[in-house]
Amino acid sequence: MGKSTDSGQRSFGLDAASISRLKVSTLQGLRAAIASVLAVLVADRLHLNYPVYAVIAAIVVIDPSVEKTMQMGWLRIVATAVGAGFGFLGAHFFPGNLVVMGVLIVIMTALCSAFNFEGGAKVAAYTPALILLSFSTAPLHYSLYRLAETGIGIASGVLVSIAFELIVVIHEHAVARPKREPDRSEAGG
Numbered sequence: 001m002g003k004s005t006d007s008g009q010r011s012f013g014l015d016a017a018s019i020s021r022l023k024v025s026t027l028q029g030l031r032a033a034i035a036s037v038l039a040v041l042v043a044d045r046l047h048l049n050y051p052v053y054a055v056i057a058a059i060v061v062i063d064p065s066v067e068k069t070m071q072m073g074w075l076r077i078v079a080t081a082v083g084a085g086f087g088f089l090g091a092h093f094f095p096g097n098l099v100v101m102g103v104l105i106v107i108m109t110a111l112c113s114a115f116n117f118e119g120g121a122k123v124a125a126y127t128p129a130l131i132l133l134s135f136s137t138a139p140l141h142y143s144l145y146r147l148a149e150t151g152i153g154i155a156s157g158v159l160v161s162i163a164f165e166l167i168v169v170i171h172e173h174a175v176a177r178p179k180r181e182p183d184r185s186e187a188g189g
Contacts, residue, residue, distance in 0.1 A: 024064055027064070027164070028062060028063070028064055031062050031157075031160050031161060031164055032058065032059045032062040032157075034160050035058035035059070035062060035153070035156040035157040035159075035160040035161075036054075036055045036058045036059055036153075036156070038058070038156040038159070038160065039051065039054035039055055039057070039058040039152050039153045039156040039157075040054060040055060042054070042152050042156065043149055043152050046148075046152075048145055048148060048149050048152075049145055050145065050146070050149055051149060053146060053149040053150055053153065054149045054150070054152040054153035054156070055153060056150075056153065057073075057076055057080075057149070057150045057151075057152075057153025057154050057157065058153035058154070058156045058157045058160075059153075059157075060072065060076060060153075061073040061076055061153070061154050061157040061158070062157050062160070062161065063161070066158075066161045066162055066165045069157055069158055069161040070158055070161075073154035073155075073157060073158050075117075075119050075120045075123075076120070076123055076150065076154060077147075077150060077151055077154055078117070078120060079112070079117070079119075079120030079121070079122075079123035079124040079127070080123055080124075080127055080146065080147055080150045081147055082108070082111070082120075082124050082127075083108055083123060083124040083125065083126070083127025083128050084127050084128070084131065084143035084144075084146050084147050085143070086104050086107065086108060086124075086127075086128045087104065087127050087128030087129070087130065087131030087132060087139065087143055088131060088139045088140055088143040090104050090128055090131070090132050090139075091128075091131045091132045091135065091139035092139050092140070094132075095132070095137070095139075096132060096133065097132065100132060101128070101129050101132045101133065104125075104128040104129070104132070105125045105126075105128070105129060108121065108124040108125040108127075108128065109121045109124075109125055111124070112124055112125075127146065130146075131143060131146070
């Protein structure tokens with residue numbers, strides 16, 4: 001079970017640092033859950049075919065920092081756009097061609113490296129692979145929808161992160177504000 005402490009209580013290895021990490025990760029999970037639900041609701045309302053991509057984007061971009069969430073969102077949307085563009089071209093001219101898929105993966109990785117965009121290389125590489133392998137019959141349609149669904153997920157993640165940040169700021173302001181003592185003249189005496 002746990003270790004017995006001097007006071008006889010059981011400790012389960014949760015020191016202050018562990019509890020702090022648990023709080024941060026739980027809040028991050030809550031943000032991701034809310035952003036995912038919001039992304040699916042929007043994607044469904046717009047009758048998009050693959051809301052799962054909105055969910056993936058919402059979860060992947062969430063970070064405890066709003067700034068980092070926005071950076072990750074920007075990285076993901078640019079990488080998706082580049083990958084979708086190349087995927088459309090590959091699928092349009094060489095539908096289902098595995099050699100072209102492999103070449104596009106190499107090109108995406110090299111381009112991302114050349115433009116110091118390594119963080120987007122994986123997304124930029126797998127997007128054309130998805131289009132070439134699964135959606136060669138309507139590559140433009142799929143490419144545009146993929147971009148839209150990813151954008152919805154990113155926007156949901158950013159909005160939820162901003163909302164959480166505002167809640168924290170409002171809470172901290174309310175807690176830090178000193179309580180006002182009633183004026184004796186107001187109290188009737």
